[in-house]
Amino acid sequence: MAERVAIVTGAARGIGRAIALRFLSAEWRVCILDIDPDTLAAGRDAIAAEGDWDDRVLSIVCDVSNPKQVSDAVSAAEGRFGRLDAVVNNAGIAVFKPLLETTYEEWSRVLDVNLSGPFLMVQAAAPVMARTGGGAVVNIGSISGLRASTLRVAYGTSKAALMHLTKQQAAELAQIGIRVNLVAPGPVETEMAKQVHTPEIRADYHDAIPLGRYGLETEVAEAVVFLCGEGASYVTGQTLAVDGGFDATGIGLPTLRAEANSSY
DSSP, rough: TTTTEEEETTTTHHHHHHHHHHHHHTEEEEEEEESOOHHHHHHHHHHHSSSSGGGGGGEEHHHHHHHHHHHHHHHHHHHHSSSSEEEEOOOOOOOOBOOGGGOOOHHHHIIIIIIIIIHHHHHHHHHHHHHHTTTTEEEEGGGGGGGTTTTTTHHHHHHHHHHHHHHHHHHHHHTTEEEEEEEOSSSSOOHHHHHOOOHHHHHHHHHHHHHSSSSSSOOOOOOOOHHSSSGTTOOSOOOOEESSTTOOOOHHHHHHHHHHHTTT
């Protein structure tokens, strides 16, 4: 694994940075991509603070919805490290507005980044990966692609479509040795979640999740790196929900818990 190279998009913070750090701790070399130069620089500094990895990290400013920027980023990664073994399509954006208030421009931008981005990245990266025998792609979806919810018409639809794109990519790229899977995080304890999730929303999630808590960025990262490794060598075209059981449950979980506790 010491020779392997991964590209992680949207890697300057949050789940993406956790994924990059997990790859580095497993002795991969990592190319981190982000759209904002200042955020990327701060993310690079944060990664450097975690270990002596400067010679194993390449940072590139890239808008994943821009075909030329994507192609240039993949070429730069190959030029620096000589190969490519994994791509993690983590970059994403969200617009949380009612369906009737979501503009066409907002809808289009969300799909451009969340759906077209992974399409473009895999198109550019697959030939490079094939030259050294293949590798793995992990698309980062969302529980919102598995379960509909209010205020997520663009975001949820993009993530649902990404699940099918994952299957298409898996079906077509298997013949050149590339596996493609999707990780669908549930509520995760990110900085953004801490800022925008009110105590009431957090309580609702705790009620609805069998494990009764938010996930950690590191827990998502563990699943991603597993899917990129030899332990998942016969796994492709799958969606893995890292969600504490959220997708597995329906209504009434707090009541069922109360009834179960009363029987002990």
